[in-house]
Structure formats: structure tokens, C-alpha cells
Amino acid sequence: MPQAVEHVQRLRALPAMQETARNEPTVTLLDLEMIGQQKVQSSRNFTCEATITRINDNRAWYYVLCSKCSNKLYQVQDNGNIVFVCKDDDNIVPNFRYCVNATIADATASAEAVFFNESINTILNINCEDMVTKYGQPTNPNKVPEILKSITNTPRLLHLTLKNDGQIAVNNVTNLAESSDVQSTGTVSGTSTIIPLTPIPVPNISKRQLLQTPDAGPEKKQRRA
Numbered sequence: 001m002p003q004a005v006e007h008v009q010r011l012r013a014l015p016a017m018q019e020t021a022r023n024e025p026t027v028t029l030l031d032l033e034m035i036g037q038q039k040v041q042s043s044r045n046f047t048c049e050a051t052i053t054r055i056n057d058n059r060a061w062y063y064v065l066c067s068k069c070s071n072k073l074y075q076v077q078d079n080g081n082i083v084f085v086c087k088d089d090d091n092i093v094p095n096f097r098y099c100v101n102a103t104i105a106d107a108t109a110s111a112e113a114v115f116f117n118e119s120i121n122t123i124l125n126i127n128c129e130d131m132v133t134k135y136g137q138p139t140n141p142n143k144v145p146e147i148l149k150s151i152t153n154t155p156r157l158l159h160l161t162l163k164n165d166g167q168i169a170v171n172n173v174t175n176l177a178e179s180s181d182v183q184s185t186g187t188v189s190g191t192s193t194i195i196p197l198t199p200i201p202v203p204n205i206s207k208r209q210l211l212q213t214p215d216a217g218p219e220k221k222q223r224r225a
Contacts, residue, residue, distance in 0.1 A: 029111050
């Protein structure tokens with residue numbers, strides 16, 4: 001088919017395509033789809049101008065890491081309070097990180113992508129911990145705040161990684177204010193894999209009390225097992 005031949009030729013010319021200051025080839029979402037079908041052995045970085053058309057509100061939008069290691073924390077009940085626990089370290093501080101599952105679209109295609117910490121920080125200018133405590137539900141990471149849903153329908157330059165399994169991870173974005181009146185091209189249904197929120201609990205380890213929301217009363221305090 002002429003269209004398929006055209007895109008194969010486009011993919012072959014990727015090294016000579018326009019590149020950003022980050023030396024990332026600029027591609028369309030259809031290009032990414034075809035690159036993903038090639039089953040490459042390593043991840044590749046690209047830039048793509050696209051619009052977030054939908055936030056997946058059936059997936060957790062953040063996860064929590066230990067301040068001393070790379071373990072993900074999990075929640076437990078302790079005397080009526082919710083606390084974060086690391087399976088390896090004591091006296092830890094929860095490190096909240098965005099992982100927002102979304103549908104993105106441009107004039108050529110739609111795709112599922114995961115927007116990680118720096119990208120959402122850039123769009124909203126609010127860190128994940130503040131988002132959780134001010135606008136979210138700390139006990140329910142699947143409940144997406146309305147302010148987070150408001151980032152749809154605005155074109156942005158996405159700095160992304162196409163993983164060798166075909167998943168798209170958005171690491172950062174550049175806001176395109178001059179294009180803010182451009183409408184989105186539609187949505188596409190799909191699924192995506194996110195970082196699990198918690199590992200399997202283990203007993204007898206230190207706890208960190210969950211940060212309270214502004215109307216929840218007392219200030220946060222550290223608890224020791």
C-alpha cells in the first residue's frame with residue numbers, strides 16, 4: 001500500500017529527521033506505532049507533538065518510594081492511622097511520584113502513554129506530594145483529582161521513551177502556549193501497565209504516618225514501630 005511504503009521510508013530516514021535540543025528525533029504517533037512493531041531490542045527516545053485527550057481514572061496516578069532505597073512503600077493500618085512502610089528500611093519519609101496513565105493523540109494516530117513525575121510537574125507546577133495532600137485522596141490512589149483531569153485538550157511537545165515492549169513513557173514535556181487553541185483529534189481506548197503501588201507487606205518494620213489532608217486535622221508526625 002502506498003501509505004505503508006511512505007511510512008517505511010519515513011522510518012528509515014529517522015536519523016536524518018529534525019531533532020530537538022535533546023537530540024531526540026521528532027516523530028508522529030503513527031511513526032511510533034510502526035517503530036514499535038519492529039520489536040527493537042532497546043528503548044529509544046523521541047519527541048512528539050501531541051495532545052492528552054483522556055486521563056485513565058481506572059489506574060493509580062501516583063506511587064510512593066522509600067526515601068532511603070528504591071523500594072515502593074505500602075500502606076498499613078496502625079491504631080486507626082494509615083502509615084507507609086518499607087520492607088527494608090526504618091524511619092523513612094514517603095517520596096510521592098506521579099505515574100499518570102493517559103491517552104494521547106495527534107493528526108495521525110492515538111496511543112496510550114504513562115506520564116511520569118517530571119512531566120506532570122512541568123504541566124501543573126505542583127509536586128506529587130502536594131497534589132496528594134491538597135487535592136487527592138491519600139488512601140485511594142485510583143481517585144484522580146479534577147485538577148489533574150484538566151490537563152487534557154492542550155497540545156504539548158512530549159519528550160518520551162518508546163520501550164522495547166512498545167510502551168510509551170513520557171519523561172518531560174514542553175508547553176506550547178501558542179497552540180493552546182488547537183482542538184484534540186479524538187480518543188482511543190486501550191490499556192497500559194503502571195508501576196504497582198505496593199509490594200507484599202512484611203511485619204515488624206518501621207512506619208511513617210500518612211500525610212494528612214488540609215482538613216484532616218493534626219499535622220503529620222513520624223511513628224516508630
